[in-house]
Amino acid sequence: MNQAQRGRPRDTRIDERVLRAAATLLLRHGYAGLSIEEVAERAGVAKTTLYRRWPTKDHLAVAVVAHLQDEDDITDTGDIRRDLSDYTEKIATALNRLRSAGRPAGQDNRSAGVVAELVAAGARHDDIGRMGRHNYARRNALAVALIERARERGQLRADLDPLVLLDQLAGALYYRVLITGAPVDRHYAEQLVATALDGAANRKEAPRP
Amino acid sequence: MNQAQRGRPRDTRIDERVLRAAATLLLRHGYAGLSIEEVAERAGVAKTTLYRRWPTKDHLAVAVVAHLQDEDDITDTGDIRRDLSDYTEKIATALNRLRSAGRPAGQDNRSAGVVAELVAAGARHDDIGRMGRHNYARRNALAVALIERARERGQLRADLDPLVLLDQLAGALYYRVLITGAPVDRHYAEQLVATALDGAANRKEAPRP
Numbered sequence: 001m002n003q004a005q006r007g008r009p010r011d012t013r014i015d016e017r018v019l020r021a022a023a024t025l026l027l028r029h030g031y032a033g034l035s036i037e038e039v040a041e042r043a044g045v046a047k048t049t050l051y052r053r054w055p056t057k058d059h060l061a062v063a064v065v066a067h068l069q070d071e072d073d074i075t076d077t078g079d080i081r082r083d084l085s086d087y088t089e090k091i092a093t094a095l096n097r098l099r100s101a102g103r104p105a106g107q108d109n110r111s112a113g114v115v116a117e118l119v120a121a122g123a124r125h126d127d128i129g130r131m132g133r134h135n136y137a138r139r140n141a142l143a144v145a146l147i148e149r150a151r152e153r154g155q156l157r158a159d160l161d162p163l164v165l166l167d168q169l170a171g172a173l174y175y176r177v178l179i180t181g182a183p184v185d186r187h188y189a190e191q192l193v194a195t196a197l198d199g200a201a202n203r204k205e206a207p208r209p
Numbered sequence: 210m211n212q213a214q215r216g217r218p219r220d221t222r223i224d225e226r227v228l229r230a231a232a233t234l235l236l237r238h239g240y241a242g243l244s245i246e247e248v249a250e251r252a253g254v255a256k257t258t259l260y261r262r263w264p265t266k267d268h269l270a271v272a273v274v275a276h277l278q279d280e281d282d283i284t285d286t287g288d289i290r291r292d293l294s295d296y297t298e299k300i301a302t303a304l305n306r307l308r309s310a311g312r313p314a315g316q317d318n319r320s321a322g323v324v325a326e327l328v329a330a331g332a333r334h335d336d337i338g339r340m341g342r343h344n345y346a347r348r349n350a351l352a353v354a355l356i357e358r359a360r361e362r363g364q365l366r367a368d369l370d371p372l373v374l375l376d377q378l379a380g381a382l383y384y385r386v387l388i389t390g391a392p393v394d395r396h397y398a399e400q401l402v403a404t405a406l407d408g409a410a411n412r413k414e415a416p417r418p
Contacts, residue, residue, distance in 0.1 A: 109335075110338065110342060111331070111332045111335065111338045112328065112331070112332045112338075113332055115332075116328045116329050116331065116332030116333075117329065117332065119321065119325045119328055119329065119387050119388070120325050120326065120328065120329030122320070122321065122325065123320050123321045123322055123324075123325030123326065124325075126318075126320065129319065129320045129321075129390070132388070133319060133388075133389060133390045136388055136389050137389070140389070151411075154411055154413075155410065155411060156409050156410060156411055157407075157408075157409060157410070157411050157412075158411070160404070160409050161400065161404070163391075164381070164400055164401060164404045165404065165409045167380075167381035167384050167385060167389075167391075167401070168377040168378075168380070168381050168401070168404065168405060169377075170384055170388075171376075171377070171380035171381035171382070171383060171384030171385070172373070172376035172377050172380035172381075173380070174380060174383060174384050174387065174388060175376055175379055175380030175383050175384065176376060176380070178328050178383065178387065179328070179341070179342075179345055179379075179383060180342060180345050180346070180349070180376075181338070181342045182372075182376075191370065191373055192373060192376070192377070195369070195370070195373045195374065195377065195405075196377060196404075196405070196408070196409055197408055197409050197410040198366075198408045198410060199366075199405070199406055199407045199408025199409075199410070200365050200366060200369050200374045200405055200406050200408075201364065201365060201366070201406040201407060201408070202360075202363055202364060202365055202366050202367070203366075203412075204363075
């Protein structure tokens with residue numbers, strides 16, 4: 001939920017329509033293909049209404065992504081290995097969708113695409129940066145709660161900082177998409193979670209001095 | 210080393226002068242403060258020479274960062290916990306330097322700054338994206354070798370994929386800088402390495418069915 005939405009609870013349906021139209025355009029045509037004019041037309045909303053809520057295309061794009069993230073549930077089955085694998089895979093799927101937005105299907109392109117554009121928008125505009133960080137803090141709080149419950153059940157170490165585990169899972173995905181260009185998928189999500197839970201150290205050896 | 214350098218081994222000293230001048234400007238004034246004109250003047254090189262090697266400011270900036278990364282050694286003391294903490298801290302220091310480049314000292318700003326600009330440049334220009342990924346592959350190969358040696362010494366699991374561990378360490382740092390805006394420092398580097406090596410799962414419990 002962005003600043004504007006919070007102040008105008010009655011306008012939720014307009015927001016919803018605008019964000020859905022914008023999401024369609026962004027995912028189909030990429031960042032360059034997201035035009036405020038076309039979003040207004042598709043959503044049947046005056047351009048001025050749109051600009052009042054999202055002063056620039058960058059603002060709108062960040063709101064769209066927060067909206068898309070909210071569609072992904074975080075499931076707590078009690079099996080933390082499975083739940084974290086599912087959650088990590090969902091992030092991977094969302095990143096792949098944004099990464100390939102606006103590109104011909106099947107094109108072998110390792111560019112970060114829209115993901116990089118959003119990161120740059122956050123660095124260009126302080127208010128977008130704050131909005132983005134707010135969205136992530138809100139989303140990550142759900143995953144932190146999932147990890148905390150598993151910790152309380154004794155499945156995770158008592159001294160584990162949930163945010164560090166989350167950084168290692170989500171961070172690895174963003175690093176691949178934004179920096180190394182390596183692929184992210186279900187297999188990688190499971191490999192990540194296994195490595196994070198079981199640890200990289202060799203337990204078979206006696207502890208080193 | 211970029212494409213142009215590879216073809217012109219004799220020009221290394223000019224490259225070195227240009228990259229050093231550009232690094233100074235980039236770190237002092239940020240992305241906006243990096244001007245090809247000023248770099249050429251400081252390096253005592255004709256602008257045309259500069260443009261032949263780096264056709265845009267984006268190209269030059271990515272080359273500068275690769276050059277800065279090369280100044281950081283990777284140390285192998287035989288103590289993988291310490292070596293990975295040192296390596297992770299070096300990445301954190303480099304990211305903090307780029308993140309705060311061009312900002313007034315002491316300013317509380319969680320923006321990713323130049324780091325985000327570089328990521329966006331890589332997404333905007335295919336050749337820069339390839340160059341950036343090539344630089345990271347080259348750098349990461351050194352860290353992978355460090356991890357492999359520790360694995361051979363029996364300090365790390367025999368089935369560990371070194372790239373996954375590396376993604377978890379470097380990825381967590383980039384995620385904080387680019388996405389959540391959380392701080393990265395020596396303490397965090399050590400916490401990251403400890404969590405990655407020891408694993409998040411509770412070993413005191415009997416293995417779950």
